[in-house]
Amino acid sequence: MGILERHDTNAVRRLHMNAPERLNALSDEMLAALKAEFETLQDDTTIRAVILSGEGKAFCAGHDLKQMTAGRQAEYGGRAYFKDLFDRCTEVMLAIRALPQPVIAQVHGIATAAGCQLVASCDMAVAATGTRFGVNGVNIGLFCSTPMVALSRNIPRKQAFEMLTTGSFIDAQRALELGLVNRVVAPDAVAAEAEALAQTVADKLGTAVRIGKRAFYDQIEMTAADAYAHTGQVMVENMLHSDTAEGISAFLEKRPPEWEQ
Template identity: 50%
Template sequence: MLQTNNKRNDVMTVLIREDKSGVVKLTLNRPDHFNTLSEALLEALQRELDDIAQDDSVRCVVIAGSGRGFCAGHDLKEMRAHPQQSYYQDLFGRCGKVMQSIVALPVPVIAKVHGIATAAGCQLAASCDLVIAASSARFAVSGIKLGLFCSTPAVALSRSIAPKRAFDMLVTGDFINADTAYDWGLVSQVVEEEELDQAVADKVAKITEKSPDAIRFGKAMFYPQRQMALSDAYAFAGDVMAENMMCQSAIDGIDGFLHKS
């Protein structure tokens, strides 16, 4: 049964949460503003991500946008209404925490992208584990065109694509299309617009049919090992894999395979 989370009426209008069979869909809901990341929306995202992190029943998360696009970055009008450096430092810090919370979630997070994903919206997509994009989707870190280098989006972007390509996007502000984003590694799958819903559903189904223990062990291992020296990464991964081997789901899966062979 599909349920909408009504716990937080103060932020409900900017973020819609739907829960179904262990899958949480978070829909950015500021369609008249291309789902820009206002303070209220960042707060709503952080609260839901914190909840999900503590919920062992969640198997996968999908982040989507309502209206004509995924997300156009920060709310510039709101930002200019608070022209203090301390305000901007706090805002970018809170945005960075949301992005890190996505990476830290113990389950896969899929960005479902249509329309545009620009600046912090591109950062949001790049922070997700998988990005499934409509063929018409476009990506950019275009702050430079306004005199603002997209420094915080650069963190996620430069960890998703080659540094020279990331830097090119950052200093030109140029858009790349979905096929280019796929070739560069920012996007994991491109489908036609009318196939986007089904493609996301198919990916979710493939993930949720796997062992939840294995998925959680895997995500907890994947990102930290990328920052380690080779020998440390193998030692860390070996410890995680040994612990995973002790799970009943792994024991049953391997014994079942051996029994068939």
Template identity: 50%
Template structure:
């Protein structure tokens, strides 16, 4: 790599942390190194009070091409034909996706180019996603005899079952407009407008109480797979605790007084 950083970070004055995949030569593949670095960045962002929103972006023609197949193939030379290495990489990838979900800060994918296999999984694992009109998505493992089982976990929790199965069974490339129709991305913008559109959304969210955002994100994912009665019971308790928070009291008073709120993030 000639000393090139494969992951770039930039924190602006609004608390938006831009994390940019920069392994252009490998199409920003989720190599062992990339998985480790991304996970550490997400863990650090989770506890950094200066970070209010995380944007995942990428340099080059690919957002993320999934796992590094050359690394995986090289591991087959081991006596166990790569079993231990494959298990470690899949565990590392799962840990990254869960680090995104458990991060109390909203995470937005800024997608230009292709997002395939675990790259599509990365997009689906983010809380929000904005793509430019040239972006495309696929889970193409079936083309090479490898069903995209781990990308399936994130994909099936973001789009309807039949849409997910179509992507998984055919491996077809899905253009950005169709991905928006399916719910894989929030919106599609013209090429050249992607960064501005993403940062506009990120800064809008960053202006809210970080306590409120963390409460809401955690509650959203917790209640999603509960039975309806259990979900309402859980969400009601969350609302009560939220109502007693200082930022909720301040926000309600500011609304009544017709003034801007002053968040304490607590």
């Protein structure tokens, strides 16, 4: 078995991080595997939702500190290595946002530092009770500056700042209250809950969801006026799609739609 396993079921792809002995850390190998899978998904219209999960007792413990320590031995204290590492991690996080398919994090155990960033970068998240979330790099003298980008776009800024500066953890229920996760369920139900959510998404018209995900992230960076102008045009293009016409007709005729895509 590889460091990142792939399983497809009913238009849903599960990507399962499989490095439990390293708490599924975002090592050089894990980042490369995630990037390769996301590149494959970019043009795959047969997959309409993605679940990201982890093996063992943790979802993801962030960057691989042993690799980072080894990287420090390079020229200039590892400056070029660290710049490359954080750039590669950023590429993976942005790739999730750029994917046409919604990505659901299935979280258990811990999600810390860049692991918490990974949860925040996913479109939705389902967490097991007992899961702990933290951007706790400050505890070892490394402020979680890149994880901060995703976290501060998910939860209120004062709560994000407190997590970043104190290194304190929050539990799954608090993560739900703050908006970091969508649902919290018992540990033995978290996989089924993530799969049910993914299947609900996958059952929708893939074209509409792809259009909608891109528009969601485009408009969120705009002023309200620009966002309305942009999304109005997006809806025009969506309305002109033949499968959308079929969906509306089916609704009016009280029958299931017969979509081509």
